Amino acid sequence: xxxxxxxxxxxxxxxxxxxxxxxxxxxxxxxxxxxxxxxxxxxxxxxxxxxxxxxxxxxxxxxxxxxxxxxxxxxxxxxxxxxxxxxxxxxxxxxxxxxxxxxxxxxxxxxxxxxxxxxxxxxxxxxxxxxxxxxxxxxxxxxxxxxxxxxxxxxxxxxxxxxxxxxxxxxxxxxxxxxxxxxxxxxxxxxxxxxxxxxxxxxxxxxxxxxxxx
Ligand SMILES: C[S@@+](CC[C@H](N)C(=O)[O-])C[C@H]1O[C@@H](n2cnc3c(N)ncnc32)[C@H](O)[C@@H]1O
Numbered sequence: 173x174x175x176x177x178x179x180x181x182x183x184x185x186x187x188x189x190x191x192x193x194x195x196x197x198x199x200x201x202x203x204x205x206x207x208x209x210x211x212x213x214x215x216x217x218x219x220x221x222x223x224x225x226x227x228x229x230x231x232x233x234x235x236x237x238x239x240x241x242x243x244x245x246x247x248x249x250x251x252x253x254x255x256x257x258x259x260x261x262x263x264x265x266x267x268x269x270x271x272x273x274x275x276x277x278x279x280x281x282x283x284x285x286x287x288x289x290x291x292x293x294x295x296x297x298x299x300x301x302x303x304x305x306x307x308x309x310x311x312x313x314x315x316x317x318x319x320x321x322x323x324x325x326x327x328x329x330x331x332x333x334x335x336x337x338x339x340x341x342x343x344x345x346x347x348x349x350x351x352x353x354x355x356x357x358x359x360x361x362x363x364x365x366x367x368x369x370x371x372x373x374x375x376x377x378x379x380x381x382x383x384x385x386x
Contacts (some may be wrong), residue, residue, distance in 0.1 A: 173264055173266060173288070174326065175238045175239075175264065176326070177326035177327050177329065177330040178238055178239060178286060178326075178330050179238065179239050179240065179241070180330075181327075181330040181331070182215070182237075182239035182241060182242050182330075183239060183240065183241035183242075184241070185241075185242075186215075186216060186239065186241035186242045186244065186245040187241070187245070192215055192281075192282060193281045193282050193310060194281065194282035194310050194311065194312050194332070194372040195281065195282070195310025195311070195358060195360075195372050195373065195374040196310065196357075196358065196374055197219075197279045197280065197281050197308045197309055197310040197374050198219045198222060198223070198279060198281065200308050200357050200374060200376070201223070201277060201279045201308040203223045203226045203227050203231070203233075203276075203277055204226075204227070204231075204276070205226075205227060205228045205230065205231060206227060206228065206230040206231045207227050207231045207276040207277055208227075208231060208232050208233075208234075208274055208275050208276050208277075208302075209223045209227060209231070209232075209233045209234070209275060209276065209277045209278070209279065210233070210234045210235075210236060210268075210270065210274070210275045210277070210278045210279070210300060211223070211233065211234070211235045211236065211278075211279050211280065211281075212236050212265050212268075212278065212279070212280035212283055212284065212293075212297070212309075213236065213237055213265065213280055213281065213282070213283025213284070213286070214235025214236060214237045214242070214246055214260060215237065215239075215242050215246070215281075216242060216245045216246050216249060217235055217242075217245065217246025217247070217249045217250060217258075217260065218249075219235075219279060219281065220233050220234075220235035220246065220250075220258050220260070221249060221250060221253055221255050221258060223258075223277075223279075224250075224255045224257050224258040225255075227257065228257075229256075229257060231257060232257050232258070232259075233257065233258045233259075234258070234259055234260075234261055234270060234274075234275075235258065235259070235260040235261070236260075236261050236263060236265065236268055236269075236270075237260065237261075237262065238262065238263065238264050238265075240262070243260050243262055246260045247260055264287075265283065265284065265287050265293040265296065266287060266289055266292045266293055266296065267292075267296065268296045268299075268300055270300045271300075272299050272300065273299075273300070273301070273302045273303065274300050274301075274302070275300050275301050275302060275305055276301075276302055276305050276306070277305065277306055277307070277308070278297050278300065278301060278305070278306075278307040278308075278309075279307065279308050279309065280307075280309045280310070280311070281309075281310045281311075282310060282311060282312065282332055282372075283311070284309065284311050285311050285312045285313075285332055285333075285335045285336045285337075286329055286330065286332065286335050287335065288329075288335065290337060290342075290345055291345055291348075291349075294345050294346060294349050294351075295349055298349050298350065298351065298379055301379040302379070303379060303380065303381045303382045304378065304379065304380070304381035304382075305378070305379050306353075306376060306377065306378045306379075307351075307375075307376060307377055307378075308357070308374065308375075308376045309374065309375050309376075310372065310373070310374040310375075311342075311372070311373065311375070312332055312333065312336045312365070312370050312371070312372050313336050313337060313338060313339045313341075313342050313370065313371055313372075313373060314333075314336040314337060314338055314368050314369070314370050315338070315362050315368075315369040315370065315371065316338065316368075316369065317337075317338060318333075318334055318335075318336060318337075318368055322334040322366070322367060322368070323335070328366055328367075331365075331366050332365065333365040333366035333367075333368050333370055334366060334367075334368070336368070336370055339371070339373075342373075342375075346375075346377055350379075350380065351377035351378060351379065352377065352378050352379075352380050353376070353377055353378045354375065354376070354377040355375070355376050355377070356373055356374070356375050357373075357374040357375065357376055358373065358374045359371060359372070359373040359374075360372040360373070
């Protein structure tokens with residue numbers, strides 16, 4: 173994967189305090205004391221550090237990001253706040269450097285739309301979740317399929333719109349992989365972003381527990 177456009181855009185944004193989120197995943201995630209949580213595309217680390225506080229000393233939180241600038245900022249913030257139970261990992265969402273069945277909770281905000289291979293990302297979410305683990309993800313979908321010329325433009329993809337897939341494609345990926353209890357928590361009206369009409373949603377789901385009632 174070539175992440176250079178992502179690295180350039182988010183390297184610049186790491187030092188700013190502009191909002192990079194597209195929904196309220198963190199407000200619905202409700203991490204419990206002792207839980208292991210993962211934030212995909214953790215940016216400056218704000219949601220990781222909040223969850224580290226919520227899970228307490230017996231829990232742990234991993235932030236995953238590909239941007240060196242964002243990771244540096246997140247690590248500085250963790251140091252400043254003396255957070256011990258969090259770690260930021262430099263890797264792409266398509267191959268997450270965590271072992272199988274690690275997480276009770278995976279969150280993400282405005283990141284998965286960037287990934288060219290979304291099925292791989294969601295398959296990684298499934299792999300790293302424990303049985304019965306859940307995800308709460310805010311993301312962007314497109315109202316109509318994004319034309320090829322934009323979909324293959326790494327700069328437009330890094331701007332959080334050209335990599336978006338349609339709502340039905342989004343939901344189909346989740347059901348095909350075997351997630352259950354999929355539900356949309358919040359959803360915006362369509363709006364214009366870049367050269368496409370998009371909408372934001374916050375979606376949740378669960379990896380089956382394997383029991384008779386899942
Ligand atoms: C729009 S920002 C959101 C940051 C944070 N979640 C927030 O809400 O403030 C997207 C983040 O995802 C990271 N990112 C984008 N594509 C990625 C990928 N394929 N693998 C890992 N990180 C990625 C970027 O570096 C950036 O930090």
